[in-house]
Amino acid sequence: MTITHAGQAEVLGLISPALRARLITDVRKNWPDLTDDMGERGVNQTAAFLVTSARTTETLTPSLRVDAFWHRFILRSQDYAAFSERLGAGFIHHFPDPSEQTDPVKGRAALERATAAIAAAGFTIDAEFWPGMGAAECTQCHAGCTDSPVNT
Template sequence: MHLIGPGLRTQLIEDVRRTWTELTDDMGERGVNQLAAFLATSARTSETLTPSLRVDEFWHRFVLRTKEYAAFCDALGAGFIHHVPEPTGMSDPAKGRAVMKRTMDAIEAAGFTIDAEFWPGAGAADCTQCHAGCTDSPVNR
């Protein structure tokens, strides 16, 4: 997947590594791929999708690189893909799991591969997330 070029990939991996110190280069590359797949899929649907906590970590870092992030969103033809945190204490675990499942299904239907280490329910070993607490925003695109 080449939706995010090598220079920006390296920057994002370095940014994420500031808080995820055990992140390997391989896992960083895979994380950028999962982020790109999530955002590309979000750009293609009016459904609300949600990232896993691990993918969200990459998204947070990408959003902070506003020029690159806006250019990426423009290249997808989606307009700006807004990151919309859920209000504190408002998450519904059952609803969150359903949205997460829908997100993974949508990513696969879009032709991308789900990397199990990045998605709960798909094998993410140390991820206990029931809902990421944030979504893309199809309404505000």
């Protein structure tokens, strides 16, 4: 099944409860005080980011918290590849760019672009996962820790 223009609930449902639990457990290894509720919300924000990234050629940057979930999702490569395929976007690549970490102004602007795109795609922005302050460690393309605008 390929999802091209689905609603928020349908897209978030692409990650099964079992996979959600595994991702939360994985992220909790580096974030021990992560609650189950925050974990669910983190999976949702990561899915929203990835779906939006798959639907645009724009460079999008995840927040540090979203990036933590994205990294763990990528490590579960079969699940991640299947998720990407169901979006009809090909594999959504991740491109780290340490230069984003050193410029807080660029980092904030990148996060603002990402949250605007995610909201425009019909997803709810969870402010705890998209802080307004500080630099981002990633972006969505070759310009930073991003998803590639050319998915394969």
